[in-house]
Amino acid sequence: MTKTAVVPDDLRSFYEDWRMSPGLACDGFVFLTGFTGADQHGVLPEDPEAQMRRAFEKVGSVLRAAGLGFDAIVEMTTYHVGLRDHLEVFKxxxxxxVVEPFPAWTAIEVAGFVREGAVIEIRVIARE
Structure with a gap:
């Protein structure tokens, strides 16, 4: 089994500071770390929709670094503070x-995240 870290430049701090790979390629799959809507400096927009977009952009950054697009996603798990309040906006x-064929998706309500004020975390698995 060969594992290769996928570390786009804009997410290098995850690898260096947190000692985790933004993505890890293994046997044809790419496993992504869960991403909130905070930017690389930890700045978190107050607007939930802006957080969601920023989290998806981080996912896209890792996918691009792995040579993939959003069409490679096979499974998505999202974690939400206030799931019912933001579900329609998130959808x-x-x-x-996301594109067809749509990936499997599970949405989970959580009490909170490391970063105060975060309302979303997105984790995906993609296939090369």
Missing amino acids: RVRAEY
């Missing part, structure tokens, strides 16, 4: 990124 934003 609308998500529809701008």
